[in-house]
Amino acid sequence: MAGERPPPLELCKAVNDLDKIVLREPRGCSAEVRPPSLSLDSALRLDVRLLLVCRSDLDLCIILRCLNASSIHCCIVSLVFTGKSSSAFPPSFPPILDLSVFLGYITPKIVLSLQAAFKPPQAIRGGIPICFPQFSSSGNLEQHGFARNKFWTVDTNPPPLPTSSSVKSYVDLILKPTQDDLKNWPHSYEFRLRVGLVLGGNLLLTSRIRNTNSDGKPFSFTIAFHTYVSLSDISEVRVEGLETWDYLDNLKEGQRFTEQGDALTFESEIDRVYVGTPTKIAIIDHEKKRTLVMRKDGLPDAVVWNPWNKKAKSIPDFGDDDYKRTLCVGAANVEKPITLKPGEEWTGRLELSLVASSYCSGQLDPQKVLRGL
Numbered sequence: 001m002a003g004e005r006p007p008p009l010e011l012c013k014a015v016n017d018l019d020k021i022v023l024r025e026p027r028g029c030s031a032e033v034r035p036p037s038l039s040l041d042s043a044l045r046l047d048v049r050l051l052l053v054c055r056s057d058l059d060l061c062i063i064l065r066c067l068n069a070s071s072i073h074c075c076i077v078s079l080v081f082t083g084k085s086s087s088a089f090p091p092s093f094p095p096i097l098d099l100s101v102f103l104g105y106i107t108p109k110i111v112l113s114l115q116a117a118f119k120p121p122q123a124i125r126g127g128i129p130i131c132f133p134q135f136s137s138s139g140n141l142e143q144h145g146f147a148r149n150k151f152w153t154v155d156t157n158p159p160p161l162p163t164s165s166s167v168k169s170y171v172d173l174i175l176k177p178t179q180d181d182l183k184n185w186p187h188s189y190e191f192r193l194r195v196g197l198v199l200g201g202n203l204l205l206t207s208r209i210r211n212t213n214s215d216g217k218p219f220s221f222t223i224a225f226h227t228y229v230s231l232s233d234i235s236e237v238r239v240e241g242l243e244t245w246d247y248l249d250n251l252k253e254g255q256r257f258t259e260q261g262d263a264l265t266f267e268s269e270i271d272r273v274y275v276g277t278p279t280k281i282a283i284i285d286h287e288k289k290r291t292l293v294m295r296k297d298g299l300p301d302a303v304v305w306n307p308w309n310k311k312a313k314s315i316p317d318f319g320d321d322d323y324k325r326t327l328c329v330g331a332a333n334v335e336k337p338i339t340l341k342p343g344e345e346w347t348g349r350l351e352l353s354l355v356a357s358s359y360c361s362g363q364l365d366p367q368k369v370l371r372g373l
């Protein structure tokens with residue numbers, strides 16, 4: 001509903017007398033924020049770095065690393081799809097004691113490389129790195145732009161955003177350039193990201209980018225949500241929704257081709273940008289009998305990447321066999337950069353839902369998959 005305010009936050013006590021903020025939606029999904037020894041108000045004003053980590057096959061855990069002027073605290077947000085409460089780190093949880101700067105997330109749908117380095121300014125391998133204002137190495141900036149390596153702040157007073165009534169809890173984050181950042185990319189902008197939990201557990205990312213330049217100058221950017229999809233095995237996976245579409249092949253100097261097959265399957269390295277694709281893409285995992293449905297708006301392109309075995313060995317933070325359990329399928333705007341004049345704003349949305357596949361003995365009903373049935 002337009003202008004709807006976030007649901008009220010519930011402040012209560014967690015284990016060891018720690019404060020806990022809980023957001024809930026009626027079917028039992030919940031989001032918890034645990035700001036150790038901080039009041040709700042002070043927690044929400046802190047700078048934050050966000051990582052969502054898979055806790056089990058069903059839970060999603062977001063680790064918010066917070067920094068204020070005097071000290072560093074860690075916050076945990078758990079989006080618990082099962083309605084189960086989760087309060088402790090899994091034993092294998094990677095240390096979050098360094099000051100790496102990142103934005104990414106992990107769900108059972110999304111994967112984090114076991115080799116992921118948490119060393120700034122290196123990006124975290126996995127989750128959904130946000131590539132902005134440049135995708136890949138197509139411009140003068142660092143690979144995939146700087147947004148995936150920056151501090152994001154919790155935005156306590158975002159401008160109204162029309163929000164579907166099915167979005168039951170969410171957190172608003174914002175990225176703005178520092179004076180130093182302006183030397184690298186001389187444009188003022190506000191990049192707002194709402195991470196929302198939809199009724200039933202879908203994840204909805206809503207992005208708004210505004211040109212706040214005071215010098216009257218427009219700027220252009222490309223963007224991608226470079227989603228690392230979790231797979232049983234790459235040989236068991238097919239992607240539907242991209243067939244017959246044109247793609248730019250980065251393994252062939254960006255040449256343009258047309259996808260010929262009736263679905264994408266994978267037997268070797270792939271590094272492509274499909275252009276002007278449909279809004280729904282289905283990543284079907286036959287072994288797990290489940291389908292990740294990606295719905296996107298304002299993001300006409302789709303990037304598909306898997307380094308395969310040889311290149312995987314040359315990527316330090318990518319395990320030798322990670323290529324078997326990961327496929328990047330990202331919602332993007334790459335082919336035709338977006339240009340914003342001062343005061344103009346772009347909006348993009350990405351929704352991820354996991355559905356049981358209707359695939360059975362070779363028969364898949366793509367319409368059902370794309371409708372999320």
Ligand SMILES: O=P(O)(O)OC[C@H]1O[C@H](O)[C@H](O)[C@@H](O)[C@@H]1O
Binds near residue numbers: 123250272304
């Ligand atoms: O290693 P990263 O900087 O995260 O990039 C990983 C991959 O991202 C994109 O898909 C690019 O098209 C690839 O060329 C690149 O190798």
